Amino acid sequence: MLIIRLMSKRRTWACLFIVVYTVLLSSSWNILKSILSWYETTASSSSALYASVALGALFGLLSMAAALAVAVPATMVTWVTVLVLLAFCGKPRTALVDEGKKLTFEIVGFVVKILIREGNVVAAICAVLVYVALFRRNRDDVV
Template sequence: MADKEEQETVTSYKLFLRVISKRRTWVCLFLVVYAILLSSSWNSLNSIVDWYGENHKTSSGWPAVYASVLLGAVFGVLSMAAALFIAVPAIVVIWISVVVSMAFAGKSRRRVVVEGRKVTKEIAGFVFRVLLKEGNFVALLCALLAYFVFFNSYSSSS
């Protein structure tokens, strides 16, 4: 009886590993996290759009610029938060692998601690740069898209 349960556990673990190793799984997980973050910030997005609705009647197109920059910033921060949420487990696994490899390579504990700190700083810096670059790209794309949507609604309403 225990052997059958153990075999089912191994089978389900292999299935889990096969599913989690697919890129589609990570893309879907990213989209789910992004949707959760987006729905939680829905009030701030609505307030930006409402503010634009109240102020777009001015003679200039500046409210469209302000609103699109704010929307781009919100979407950029949301995409960085979602990407960080997905990347943290992979970062931890990489960090643990590097530190354990150094320990198995025969380095002293003191040397592992010193080099582990260096590795931690390097990994954190690299992740921060990548997140910033991708977040800025998403923010720019969303700001441009929002500007054209707002400006077209501004032009058609006047």
């Protein structure tokens, strides 16, 4: 009973979100530092390419996680709104259950496609920017 009451509170979910996001950010910060330290030990033009791709992928994953944090509540509101509108239109309960299952799969598929597309765009932009920064830094160290 206590667990059910706690999980129904908005504060509990907010705290869980903060804890998970903090763990995600701290682990990504450690991955970022390890990639940069690996690059500094090898410091060549090919390692700049590998480091920029790894950093771009990391930033792409982080942007997908941030977008997911925004997309989930908006998706739930859309899903509930459509189901309520279908209920007001006079659909029977069995039809609502079937429509709800179809809606769930369609909405989740749509959200996943958007997240992957946006994450890839952010990853590509970050990879190019990091490569330019690392290549310029490596060129300045040589001169």
